[in-house]
Amino acid sequence: MRGSTRGSGWASGGLGRLTAVALLDVRDLKTQFRTDDGIVGAVDGVSFSVEKGKTLAIVGESGCGKSVTCLTIMGLNPRAKTVSTGEAVFKGRNLLELPPSELRTVRGSEISMIFQDPMTSLNPVHSIGKQLREAVQLHAETTKAAASKRALEMLKAVGIPRAETRLEDYPHQFSGGMRQRVMIAMALINNPDLLIADEPTTALDVTTQAQILKLMNDLQRDFGSAIILITHDLGVVAETADEVLVMYAAKPAEQGTYSDVFYHAHHPYTWGLMRSLPRLATQGQELKPIAGSPPSLLRPPPGCRFHLRCPYAMEVCRTTEPEFASVEGSDLHRAACHLDEATKKREAETLVAETMASTG
Amino acid sequence: MAEDLLAVQDLEKHFPVTRGIIFQKEVARVRAVDGVSFTIKKGETLGVVGESGCGKSTMARCVMRLLDSTGGSIVFDGQDITKLKGSSLMRIRREMMMVFQDPYASLNPRKRVGAIIGEALEVHKIGTAAENKKRVQELLDVVGLNPEHYNRFPHEFSGGQRQRIGVARALAIRPKLVVCDEPVSALDVSVQAQILNLLKRLQREFDLTYMFIAHDLDVVRHISDRVAVMYLGKVVEVAEGSELYDHPQHPYTGALLSAIPIPNPDVARARKPVVLEGDVPSPINPPSACRFHPRCPRFQAGTCDVDEPQLTSAGDNGHLKACHFPLESWPLSDLRLPSGASTG
Numbered sequence: 001m002r003g004s005t006r007g008s009g010w011a012s013g014g015l016g017r018l019t020a021v022a023l024l025d026v027r028d029l030k031t032q033f034r035t036d037d038g039i040v041g042a043v044d045g046v047s048f049s050v051e052k053g054k055t056l057a058i059v060g061e062s063g064c065g066k067s068v069t070c071l072t073i074m075g076l077n078p079r080a081k082t083v084s085t086g087e088a089v090f091k092g093r094n095l096l097e098l099p100p101s102e103l104r105t106v107r108g109s110e111i112s113m114i115f116q117d118p119m120t121s122l123n124p125v126h127s128i129g130k131q132l133r134e135a136v137q138l139h140a141e142t143t144k145a146a147a148s149k150r151a152l153e154m155l156k157a158v159g160i161p162r163a164e165t166r167l168e169d170y171p172h173q174f175s176g177g178m179r180q181r182v183m184i185a186m187a188l189i190n191n192p193d194l195l196i197a198d199e200p201t202t203a204l205d206v207t208t209q210a211q212i213l214k215l216m217n218d219l220q221r222d223f224g225s226a227i228i229l230i231t232h233d234l235g236v237v238a239e240t241a242d243e244v245l246v247m248y249a250a251k252p253a254e255q256g257t258y259s260d261v262f263y264h265a266h267h268p269y270t271w272g273l274m275r276s277l278p279r280l281a282t283q284g285q286e287l288k289p290i291a292g293s294p295p296s297l298l299r300p301p302p303g304c305r306f307h308l309r310c311p312y313a314m315e316v317c318r319t320t321e322p323e324f325a326s327v328e329g330s331d332l333h334r335a336a337c338h339l340d341e342a343t344k345k346r347e348a349e350t351l352v353a354e355t356m357a358s359t360g
Numbered sequence: 361m362a363e364d365l366l367a368v369q370d371l372e373k374h375f376p377v378t379r380g381i382i383f384q385k386e387v388a389r390v391r392a393v394d395g396v397s398f399t400i401k402k403g404e405t406l407g408v409v410g411e412s413g414c415g416k417s418t419m420a421r422c423v424m425r426l427l428d429s430t431g432g433s434i435v436f437d438g439q440d441i442t443k444l445k446g447s448s449l450m451r452i453r454r455e456m457m458m459v460f461q462d463p464y465a466s467l468n469p470r471k472r473v474g475a476i477i478g479e480a481l482e483v484h485k486i487g488t489a490a491e492n493k494k495r496v497q498e499l500l501d502v503v504g505l506n507p508e509h510y511n512r513f514p515h516e517f518s519g520g521q522r523q524r525i526g527v528a529r530a531l532a533i534r535p536k537l538v539v540c541d542e543p544v545s546a547l548d549v550s551v552q553a554q555i556l557n558l559l560k561r562l563q564r565e566f567d568l569t570y571m572f573i574a575h576d577l578d579v580v581r582h583i584s585d586r587v588a589v590m591y592l593g594k595v596v597e598v599a600e601g602s603e604l605y606d607h608p609q610h611p612y613t614g615a616l617l618s619a620i621p622i623p624n625p626d627v628a629r630a631r632k633p634v635v636l637e638g639d640v641p642s643p644i645n646p647p648s649a650c651r652f653h654p655r656c657p658r659f660q661a662g663t664c665d666v667d668e669p670q671l672t673s674a675g676d677n678g679h680l681k682a683c684h685f686p687l688e689s690w691p692l693s694d695l696r697l698p699s700g701a702s703t704g
Contacts, residue, residue: 061548061549061550061551062519062548161638175639175640176412178639205411206575206619206621207615207616207619207636208639209621210618210619210633210635210636211635211636213621214633232548232549233549233621234549234623235620235621235622235623237623238621238622238623238624238625238629239621239622239625239629258625262623262624263625272550273549273550274623275553276549276550276552276553277549277553277578277623278553278556278578278579278581278582278583279578279623280605282582283581283582283601283602286557286560287553287556287557287582288553289550289552289553289557290550291554293518293521293551355624356624
């Protein structure tokens with residue numbers, strides 16, 4: 001396939017930078033919900049692209065629009081109350097314009113999703129074997145026997161012990177970690193090209209989280225799927241992501257490779273997130289949280305949406321919205337902040353010295 | 361500082377599993393907490409970590425006397441409270457309070473904030489209505505909320521603010537011990553840091569003693585003086601915070617520590633985490649002897665599955681561990697016993 005590997009399909013991107021032809025290319029995505037209180041702009045101008053075999057992490061506080069971004073791509077928002085604009089081009093087709101019937105053939109086979117809560121995302125009245133078979137038979141003309149065989153293969157692939165005997169078990173007979181494995185098996189059963197994982201490990205213990213992350217990593221290596229990982233855990237991002245998108249109040253705050261965002265962060269919100277984490281270096285000290293809480297998306301503040309909580313806020317931040325501009329000397333790295341380059345560089349260095357020195 | 365506020369000895373809580381409608385025959389027992397001993401000194405924070413289902417919360421509820429323990433003793437401030445009843449139990453209840461995990465479920469949605477925080481004052485008949493109102497408004501201020509929030513309902517607040525209300529409620533009757541059961545697990549990192557700072561500040565101001573239960577090991581390290589690691593109803597290791605994180609002795613502690621995601625990509629990608637196989641076994645029929653042996657990378661047949669390790673001293677500063685083959689050094693990329701080191 002043209003452009004499926006790095007280096008073979010380079011083309012000039014719309015924003016004057018070089019991009020590989022991506023599996024999913026999202027441009028200026030906006031999603032608005034009509035509610036009784038007014039219009040909520042849940043996603044406001046998000047762009048990113050994901051390549052085959054790569055992981056994009058979307059980070060941010062609750063309510064910043066990370067999940068809605070993915071639900072919009074999947075066409076899972078309530079149609080009557082949602083207006084989405086922009087484009088999400090997946091293998092040459094704009095998903096936002098596909099009719100529901102066609103979208104249904106993409107969803108679950110070419111793009112699939114793992115939801116946050118393994119306790120409530122499986123149907124409690126059907127055996128997991130039946131639920132896995134359903135996923136296969138919806139997208140391919142196969143016999144029940146063939147679908148069962150595939151279901152069994154997947155359960156083994158995600159590391160469920162004695163998979164043969166567990167196919168006819170019900171979700172309540174599995175532990176949280178095992179249920180999440182079943183969810184992953186279901187998501188991967190049709191070898192999707194793109195996997196969207198919405199907080200896949202948030203409800204799990206660290207030991208189980210390590211198992212699930214390793215599993216996703218192995219499966220990505222074996223099947224070459226692209227992954228969009230939604231999380232608020234920067235530790236998980238550090239372990240898995242190739243690229244990172246930091247969102248704040250429906251807008252992108254910063255975007256770049258993992259090293260851009262962790263070691264050369266250019267946005268005060270990213271600095272705040274990093275400083276909030278308790279680490280070895282903060283032992284015995286006060287943590288430095290971001291003051292206040294995220295603004296309401298019904299009436300977002302004027303200017304930079306972060307200015308009310310930003311310790312660096314200047315006059316211009318209150319009135320003018322910063323451009324989501326490229327950072328000098330980098331293809332991918334972008335940030336939306338009025339601060340001057342020198343201050344950002346200096347602050348980023350201080351932050352790395354403060355927080356990274358003694359982790360490990 | 362040296363005095364123990366709470367001393368728990370061999371605490372046991374077994375839940376019967378019954379069958380039958382009229383004659384409820386006990387067919388099995390869930391050994392949720394099975395012989396836990398620890399102490400908390402005055403002014404100290406004891407962190408308790410472990411996977412879901414290891415008995416952390418049940419243990420906390422027994423200490424709070426919300427559940428009756430089935431064995432062992434709980435000594436609070438020099439008084440045995442294990443079997444207290446009636447008015448003497450009521451007196452003890454004034455001394456300890458709890459902060460719960462879910463700030464959405466733990467506040468009554470039909471009561472106003474003032475009534476929620478002031479309820480304990482009313483129950484214990486402390487002060488007049490006017491005094492209590494003033495006290496609640498002071499508390500709102502102390503936890504970083506606005507005293508004008510007195511007449512609002514919980515749904516008007518964000519998750520972090522609700523947890524502040526939960527903290528204010530716990531402080532209303534000026535308890536000596538506050539048991540925090542996963543108080544920050546449901547919060548975003550930035551808000552989590554605000555609550556952690558608040559808890560630390562209040563500890564200094566009000567001379568509080570905390571039992572802090574969490575599954576996030578970084579959070580526990582940040583706030584605790586000492587940390588106890590629980591596995592399947594037992595304490596497997598106790599040590600001072602830095603000692604536990606720098607020199608863990610129990611392989612389970614080692615596995616937990618190596619599973620923490622490190623928010624530093626270069627370090628995170630360079631290390632090899634020890635991934636534990638399987639899940640926590642059922643506490644109905646826990647594995648014999650050392651309960652960790654079916655998952656333990658250092659398992660030695662003939663020792664670990666026959667002889668139950670006791671919580672014994674491991675070095676200075678009250679570091680205790682329950683393991684036959686403790687870790688020699690840390691960090692280890694492989695938790696298995698070095699070959700030839702087996703003693704059988």
